[in-house]
Amino acid sequence: MKKIIILSVLGLMISFTSCFDGVFEIYPTDQITGEKVFGSEDAAEAALIGVYSRFSPGWYKYYVIEVEVYGNKDFNPGEKQGGLYALYTTHILTPSSVSFKSYKRLWAVIIYANNFLKNIGITPFNDPARKEQAIAEARFLRALEYFYLVQLWGPIPLITENINYGEMYPPNSTLEALYTQMIDDLEYAVDKLPETAYKDQHARATKGAAQGILAKVLMTAPDNLKDIQKGVELCGEVMNNPQYSLLDNFDDLWDKENTYNSEQIFTAALSDQGSANGIDFSVYASHDYNPTRRFYDSFDRDSIVNGISYTDERRDATVYYNRISRELYDNKYRRAGIGTSPNHSNPNLYVLRLADIILLRAEGLNRLDYNGNKDEIVDLINIVRNRAGAVPASLTECYDSQSTALVIEEERHKELFFEFQEFFDLKRNNRLIDVLGKNGADLGLDEEYQTTWPIPESEINKNENLTQNPGY
Amino acid sequence: MKKPGSFLILLLLTFSSFIYAQEKVISGVVKDVKTGDVLPFVNVAVKGTTTGTVTDNDGKFTLKIPDDNVQLSFSYVGYENLNVPVDGKSFLEVKMHSVMEKLEEVVVIGYGVQKKSDLSGAVASVKTEDLEDIVATDVVSSLKGRAAGVVISSTTGIPGDENANKVRIRGTSSLTASNDPLYVIDGVSGNINNINPNDIESIEILKDASSTAIYGAAGANGVILITTKSGSKGKPKVTFSMQLGIQSKPESIDLLSSEQEYELLKELNADNPGFFDIFSDYNYNDRENPGSSRIDTTNWANVDWQDEIMQNSTFQEYNLSISGGGEKTTYMLSALYRDNEGILKTASAEQYGFRLNLDTKVSKKFNIKSNINLSRRESNPVQDNTEGWNGALINAAFTYPNFIPIYDPDVPDEFFVNPIRPQFDNPEAWIRGKDQESTITSVTGLLQFKWDVAKGLTFLSDNSVSYSGSNSSTWLNPYDTYVGRNARGSLETKFSESLGYGTQNTLTWMKSYGDHDITAMAGFQISRGTGRGSILKGYGFANDMIKEIQAAENVSGSTYHSDDISAAYFGRINYSYAGKYLAQFNMRADGSSRFGKNNRWGQFPSASVAWKISDESFFKDNIQFINFLKIRFGYGQSGNKPPGNFMYMDLYGTSHTDAEVADAAYPIDLTDALTAGYSIMRLENPDLRWETTEEINLGIDMHMFSNRIILNVDLYNRDAYDLLYIFEPPVTYYDYNASGGTYGGLLMNIGNTNNKGIEISLSTRNLTGIFKWDTDITFAYNENNVESLGDDASVNYSERQVIAPGYPINAFWGYQVDRILQESDFDADGNLLDDIPDQPNVRPGDIKFKDNNGDGVVNEDDKVYLGDPTPPVTYGMTNTFRYSNFDLSIFIQGVQGNKIWNMTRESTEGMLNNLQQFATVLDRWTPENTDTDMPRAVLGDPAQNTRLSDRYVEDGSYLRVKDVVLGYNFPDRILSSLNMQSLRVYLSAQNLFTFTDYSGYDPEVRAVDYSGYPQNRTFIFGLNVTF
Known part of the structure; x- marks a missing residue:
């Protein structure tokens, strides 16, 4: 009797539970499932925007400042607050003090791009060519982020597959494998991306952007993959692209209303709109990071050469001098940043602009063959100098390969100050220790291991297959 | 007989x-x-x-x-x-x-009542007489130390804070799922914060799994059952009670004086003479060019910021209740008003409460009970436990340099701008520049039908609806704070409402056959909770006259919905033989919308037995000093579900809660306009299943010397497995921050934890004559351990607290300080001597940390376990004395064996930047002062003296004289002349004395104390009168 009761009670429970199962079929209203996202072209395009959305915030706030102060010889440490980034200015990084956020945010783009690339296969597109473009955009972003990560953190893991529960703890890859992947992604992007941005959405990757980044990758890659010749050619193709030209006035580059201009090739964009889209760039724009007086004084001011007076307008466009406190601040982003909203100082950042490509070509030509290219090199430098109003370069200044390399390095320093290029420039040319070490600015970067950052401690702790970079 | x-x-x-x-x-x-x-x-x-x-x-x-x-x-x-x-x-x-009859007392258990003497599980019962005179701004904090094994810690002293109490019954089991107990109010789960403490008749705490299993999925962390008062037949009884009190601010912590701080800055910035531009002989406050103001060194400001932001505050509460009834209907009606000012300026909370409980006998067999509760809570919240420059006043009072004057000497009412760091505002500027308001209004209705179907057969239906609406706003005026000025005024308002409704129906059958008593109950319940809300943000205000969104130049916002459904079937059989042998069997099946199809339902059985040995004649005849003895044994399972909705799904969304990462939208047009995008919010886990807690309990109840001594002892062992764990995988796997906040990681069922312990409660009547003295003691010891995290989850040892196998949950982790390095530890080139473990960037005066693994290098691998943030030992003791009409009760309460991470000291003793420091750094290492344990001052801390180490880990044990109440009941002859039934006046003091080694304001704060708002010392005058 008892058994029958228990059995029937259990039976009843089971039948109840199954018949009420439909009750639980509820879905959120503010989120949708992956199946729906990649089931439609519109939603998949939105997922691509999602990949872009991981891109610029990863740069702001931490990363750009860290890279800038680590690689730039003309920065005073943030003396006034004891240096929020003091370890970067003094080049004392440890696995626990290196910025985990920067590492994470750069990876986020790769993960999102991987996820997009894995799922986009099932999405029906009206125009198959657009599908290839979308894939190319995601691959471009993935390669770009790998490029930054590898230059800063060395042979990190290489992940091109989508996340799944199996491969949580990847081991380090090799520089060769990483650069091979980047080149592969970028060559695909060069092949498939349109000349002008899809739907005139100018923050999208274009062929020119892919060419420019590929040029840098080829000029930075390990020796067996390095191809300076091809890099120089790619720069030339970008320069010959009629949609790109230098602005007449250097200062106009920093007018936020003018971010889409003929000089920009690829831009990390931020908006004043949106609820949480504000990124506190003011920490950079305000008073913590001061360019040195040496830098301020290094520009041509009323310099008379051959009877002509030259004034380099880049000084005042780059540095703001507060006459009361007698302090020097950034001026490129300050103008976009002040007084709009809390945490909404959102200048767009140039990832790649034409002046960078012009000087890059000059650098490549010099590395290939100074004597064969010296006239073109001087011409290229002067395209940039003339626009700024600086004293033109000459073969007396660029008398051999070495002197020319230094001239180009200094030119990039002046032209691209606050544009987080310097670390990569010095690294590409193996000049970090010379410039920042005891024989240079003496800022503490004396050992080879310091040219690569330590992998954040928590990543090493979590992933036992990962090896810390040497020296840390 | x-x-x-x-x-x-x-x-x-x-x-x-x-x-x-x-x-x-x-x-x-x-x-x-x-x-x-x-x-x-x-x-x-x-x-x-x-x-x-x-x-x-x-x-x-x-x-x-x-x-x-x-x-x-x-x-x-x-x-x-x-x-x-x-x-x-x-x-x-x-x-x-005989008060032996007290044993016949009935206690509320899940879906029913039971005689206390017949209980076979572990249930603690707190009657309101025990709580009447103490200052209880909330129900939960009044239980502290009064029930063994129920550990209540305060996370903040902020008045009106929803989450001020953290309740853990028998330790912490879950890593990600909730560890909070279930609150059941008059049979239906509800929000304890909406309850007027004066309305409570009794509180029962179900502790072991055999008791809680009837609540299945919700009961894994214990159940707190609250029964509100109801009226009784007779003429109306009117009770008025009042409490008036004052709360005093804590004793200030010693900071460096302005001049001492200046001396320290000289050491820190020796290589940077430009820094001292801000110090000169004249006052010069340059508002237009922040960063160029000057400090007058001839007349140091020496601002006492702690004193500036705090005040002695007041407390008042009034409660009126009317109860009574006729033959058919009884009623209880109550109204509450409470006003609690904070000791921190700008903090305050008010509460209004109204309750009507009606019982109607419709017919002989049919009874209807309806309870309606209204509650409104209004508060001005403040922030604590965060960095001062974000506006957390207490931390700001510690870290804002006291040499910066409050006001500009030249411009009345204008604040002096921080010349060192203009973004870090003067604490007074936050008080004036920021307004925060929050209100929560809730209505709860309960309708219960009771039908005596036949003899011994009862049908009970509990139906409930609860509505809660809340709104909050934060306003920064465009003048006083850096953020406010930068935004030209900012306003954020949030509105939300939630609606919960449900029904639970049970059928109970009772039958006796001779010595056999059987009670069987079966039931079904289903409930749904829905919510929606919106957030609006605006900035760019012309002035501070109109503080509404439409006055803002830029507006943004978002809306959200939530939905949650749960259902359950349950049954229980109680069997007793001759009143001596007791057995209980429970079964419950729980279903929840928070799981995918594969594992939506969980089954949770439990059973318990008890034996009243004292009813056996062999015992009764031989051992007379023990008048009651019962042993109990129980086993049970209960469950836990994910902390959020839809967490098993593969989801994409448009926005992120991590403000630093912003929306999924992107200005793809390269203009200010954003284009909406979708990004990954959550990875799919269709196999997500119920977390299960399995517990055994062995208990003894013993009453001796005619109930003069009552002793209850419980031993338990509790295993939680299939733990729901949100962990942070490597960033190469998943950007867990993308979905932000608490629920951002990867949710999996992983590993298991164990809690075992002992609970003792002892009540003695020491003196019973004209002078009476009773003592009630509770003591609990709990051992918590993470047994395993499975194969997938990795441990992140980089944080202050880690979840690591072999250690208590959230164990403190870090380096251990060995000693201070002296000049004699270095060779002539300034390198460490060979026999000293290598440690980068050290100089004399830096801390030498222990090389725990002995590999000759101090690095990550030398971090070790530094202590348990949760007290293993908790205790409370109440002594009550009565003489004539006077009574005095003294309640002490304490914890033992836990550690507190005093995070404030990381910055206020760090000496690595230009923040204000504690006076303790006066003893810092200098070439002249070498015999010390305080390291040298050095800008940027290159040797990382401030790394996570036991330097900040302090003993968190304390003993606190929590409540002292001295009361007087007016005698009958006076009462009768005043036409009163009773009149009582009392004086009460809360948190009167604390014995602790902890150096912060209050040891009763969260385990990582980053300048938390302390508990207040409170003095109350109270009055209760019944007509």
Whole structure:
């Protein structure tokens, strides 16, 4: 009797539970499932925007400042607050003090791009060519982020597959494998991306952007993959692209209303709109990071050469001098940043602009063959100098390969100050220790291991297959 | 039972009348009302005097009395006190009631009631008499230390804070899922914060799994059952109570004086003379060019910021209740108003409450009960436990340099701008520049039908609806704070509402066959909770006149919905044989929308048995000093579900809660306009299943010396497995921050935890005469351990607290300080001597950390376990003294064996930047002061003296005189002249003394104390009057 009761009670429970199962079929209203996202072209395009959305915030706030102060010889440490980034200015990084956020945010783009690339296969597109473009955009972003990560953190893991529960703890890859992947992604992007941005959405990757980044990758890659010749050619193709030209006035580059201009090739964009889209760039724009007086004084001011007076307008466009406190601040982003909203100082950042490509070509030509290219090199430098109003370069200044390399390095320093290029420039040319070490600015970067950052401690702790970079 | 000889009574009768004839003397005999046994040693006194005697071996007494109109009062251990009027009689036969009947007390258990003596699980019961006079701004904090094994810690002292209490019953089991107990109010789960403490009749705490299993999925962390008062038949009873009090601010922590801070800055910035531009002999506050203001060094400001931001505050509470009823209907109606000012300026909370409980007997077999509760809470919240420059006043008071004056000496009412870091505002500027408001309004309705279907068969249906609406706003005016100025005023407003409704229906059948008693219950329940809300943000205000969104230049916003459904079937059988052998069996099946199809339902069985040994004749006949003895054994399972909705799904969304990462939208047009995008919010886990807790419990209840000593002991062992764990995989795997906040990681079922412990509660009646003294003690010891995290999850040892196998949950982790390095530890080139483990960037005066693994290098691998943030030992003791109409109760409470991470000191003793430092750094290492444990001051801390280490880990043990209450009940003759039934006045002090080694404001804060808002010392005058 008892058994029958228990059995029937259990039976009843089971039948109840199954018949009420439909009750639980509820879905959120503010989120949708992956199946729906990649089931439609519109939603998949939105997922691509999602990949872009991981891109610029990863740069702001931490990363750009860290890279800038680590690689730039003309920065005073943030003396006034004891240096929020003091370890970067003094080049004392440890696995626990290196910025985990920067590492994470750069990876986020790769993960999102991987996820997009894995799922986009099932999405029906009206125009198959657009599908290839979308894939190319995601691959471009993935390669770009790998490029930054590898230059800063060395042979990190290489992940091109989508996340799944199996491969949580990847081991380090090799520089060769990483650069091979980047080149592969970028060559695909060069092949498939349109000349002008899809739907005139100018923050999208274009062929020119892919060419420019590929040029840098080829000029930075390990020796067996390095191809300076091809890099120089790619720069030339970008320069010959009629949609790109230098602005007449250097200062106009920093007018936020003018971010889409003929000089920009690829831009990390931020908006004043949106609820949480504000990124506190003011920490950079305000008073913590001061360019040195040496830098301020290094520009041509009323310099008379051959009877002509030259004034380099880049000084005042780059540095703001507060006459009361007698302090020097950034001026490129300050103008976009002040007084709009809390945490909404959102200048767009140039990832790649034409002046960078012009000087890059000059650098490549010099590395290939100074004597064969010296006239073109001087011409290229002067395209940039003339626009700024600086004293033109000459073969007396660029008398051999070495002197020319230094001239180009200094030119990039002046032209691209606050544009987080310097670390990569010095690294590409193996000049970090010379410039920042005891024989240079003496800022503490004396050992080879310091040219690569330590992998954040928590990543090493979590992933036992990962090896810390040497020296840390 | 033996009966006393009636002969004896006869003898007494005649004898006593004889005495009466001679003198004004009364005599009598005292017996047990039930058994008729005579009671020796009963205290007999003339009420209101000290004249008295005790009964002899035969229960007899003789006493001289002043006149015939007096009352005699009788008191005896284990019996209820009794007053008997003489009324001219010469002989009294007095019958006293045994408090043994207290055992017959009924306690509320899940979906029913049970006699306390018949319980077979671990249930603690707190009656409101125990809580009446203490200052309880919330129900939960009043339980602290009063029930063994229920550990209540305060996370903040902020008045009106929703989450001010953290309740853990028998330790912490879950890593990600909730560890909070389930609150069941009059049978239906609800929000404890909406309950007026004065309305509570009783609180029962179900602790072991055999008791909680009937609540299945929700019961894994224990269940707190709250029953509110109801009316009783009779004329209306009106009760008014009032509490008025003051709260005092904590003692200030010593900081460096302005001049001492200046000396420290000189050391820090020796290489940077430009820094000292801000110090000069004149005051110069440049508002237009922040960063160029000047500090007057001839007249140091020495601002006492702690004093500036704090105040002594007031507390008031008024409660009125009316109860009564007729033949068919009884009612209880109450109204509450409470106003609690904070000791931190700008903090305050008000509460309004209204309740109506109605019981209607519709017919002989049909009963309807309806409860309606309204509650409104209004508060001005403040932030604590965060960095001062974000506006957390307490941390700001510690870290804002005290050499910066409050006001600009030249411009009245303008604040002096921080010349070192303009973004870090003056704490006073935050007080004036920021307004925060929050209100929560809730309505709860409960309708219960009870139908006595047939003899022994009862149908009960509980139906409930609860609505809660809340709104909050944060306003920064465009003048006073850096953020406010930068935004030209900013306003954020949030509105949300939630609606919960559900029904639960049970059928209970009771039957006795001779010595067999059976109660069987089966039931079904389903409930749904929905919510929606919006957030609006605006910035760019012309001024601070109109603080509404439409006055803002830029507006943004978002809306959200939530939805959650749960259902369950459950059943219970209680069986008892001869009242001595008790058994209980529970089964429950729970379903939740928070799981995918594969594992939506979880089954949770439990069983318990108990044996009343004292009812056995072999025991009764032989061991008389033990009058009640029961042993209990229980086993049960209960469950836990994910902390959020839809967490098993593969989801994409448009926005992120991590403000730094912003929306999924992107300005793809390269203009300011954003294009909406979708990004990954959550990875799919269709196999997500119920977390399960399995517990065994062994308990003993023993009453000795006629209930003079009551002892309860429980031993338990509790395993939680299939733990729901949100962990952070490597960033190469998943950007867990993308979905932000608490639920951002990867949710999986992983590993298991264990809690085992002992709980003891002991009540003794030490003195029972005219002067009475009772003592109640609770003691609990709990051992918590993470047994395993499975194969997938990795441990992140980089944080202050880690979840690592072999250690308590959230164990403190870090380096250990060895000593301070001296000049003698370095060679002539400034390198460490060979026998000292390598540690980068050190110089004399830096801390030498322990090379725990002995590999000659101090690095990550040398971090070790630094202590348990959760107290293993908790205890409480109440001593109550009564004499005549006075009573005094002293409640002490404490914890032992836990650590607190004093995170404030990381910045205020760090000496690595230009923040204000504590006075303790006066002892810092200098070449002249080498015998110290405080390291040198050095900008940027290159040697990482401030790394996570035991330097900041302090003993968190404390003993606190939590409540002292001195009360007086007015005597009957005064009451009758005032037409009152009772009148009581009392003085109460809360947090009067604390004994601790902890150096922060309050050891009763969260485990990582980053300048938390402390508990206040409070003095209260209270009054209760009943008409």
